[in-house]
Amino acid sequence: MGYAIVVPILLLGLFIILGAFFTVKQQTAAIIERFGRFQSMRNSGLQFKIPFIDRIAGRINLKIQQLDVIVETKTKDDVFVRLKISVQFQVLKLKVYDAFYKLEHPHDQITSYVFDVVRAEVPKMKLDDVFERKDDIAIAVKAELNQAMSEYGYDIIKTLVTDIDPDIQVKAAMNRINAAEREKVAAEFEAEAERIKIVAKARAEAESKRLQGQGIADQRREIARGLEESVDVLNNVGINSQEASALIVVTQHYDTLQSIGEETNTNLILLPNSPQAGSNMLNDMIASFVASNQIGEEMKKQNLKKGIVPKKRTKPETPERPEEGEDLS
Known part of the structure; x- marks a missing residue:
C-alpha cells in the first residue's frame, strides 16, 4: 500500500x-x-519558472528576417508592372514586449505599408524611370516602414527592389525596341567601317597613281636624256640628226620585239619586223608633225584675214624643232 502511494508522488x-x-x-x-x-522576458540559456503558475506565452525571434512582398501597380504611362520588394527587419531586444503584445501579425502589417508606399510612388513615374529609380522606391519604403514599425519594436534594416516585371506585351515591345536600336548602332558602325575602307582605298589609289605618274615622268626624262646623249655620240662620229634618229628608232623597235619574244605567257602579236620598219615609223611621225604645223599656219593666216587676233597664251609654248623638220623635208 505504501509503495503504491510513493511511486505516484515521486x-x-x-x-x-x-x-x-x-x-x-x-x-x-x-x-x-x-x-x-x-511577468518577465527570458534570454537564451537555462531558465526557471514556477510550475502551474508561470507559463511561456511565446517566443520572439531576434534574428534578421526577410519578407518578400509582390506588388502590382500601374505606372504614369499606363503600364502595369509587378515589383518584388524584399524587406529585411529585426526585433529590437529592448522592445520585445512591444513586438509581442502590440502587434498581432507583423508580416501583414509590413506588407500593408509596402503596398501603400509602392502604389503611391510608382504611379508618379514612367516605366523607364521605375527601372532607373528603383533605389528611390526602396528608400521611400524603408522610411515609411521605419516610422511606422519602430513603435512596435521592429527595426527595418534594409529594403530592396529585387525584381521589376512589366506586362508580357510591354516586355516584348521593349525587347523589339532594344533590338532595333542595337541593329541601328551596328549599321552605323558598319557604314563607318565601310567609309573608312573606301577612303583608305581611294587614298592608296591616289598615292599609287601619283607615284606611277612620277615614275613615268622620271622614266621619260631618263629616256629623253639617253636619246640626247645617243644623238650627241652619233653626231661626234659624223652621223647627222636624221640618221641618228632613224638608227635609234630601229634599235628600240628590235629591242621591243626581243622583250615580247622573251615573255612566255604573251599572246600572239603581229608587228612589222623588216629592217626599214623603224625608219618608216619615224618618217610617218615626222610627216604627221609637218602636216600639223602646216595646217596650224594656214589657220593663223585665215584668222588674220578675218581680223581675229589670237590670244596670248598664259603658259609658255613647248619649243618646236623646226631645224629637224626642215632637214627631214
Missing part, C-alpha cells in the same frame, strides 16, 4: 521539477506570463 515531483526548468535558444526571447499577465 512521478508528480519529477514532473514538477521538469516543468520548472526550460531552455531558450540563442537569438531568441521567451515571454513569461503569470496568471495571464506579463
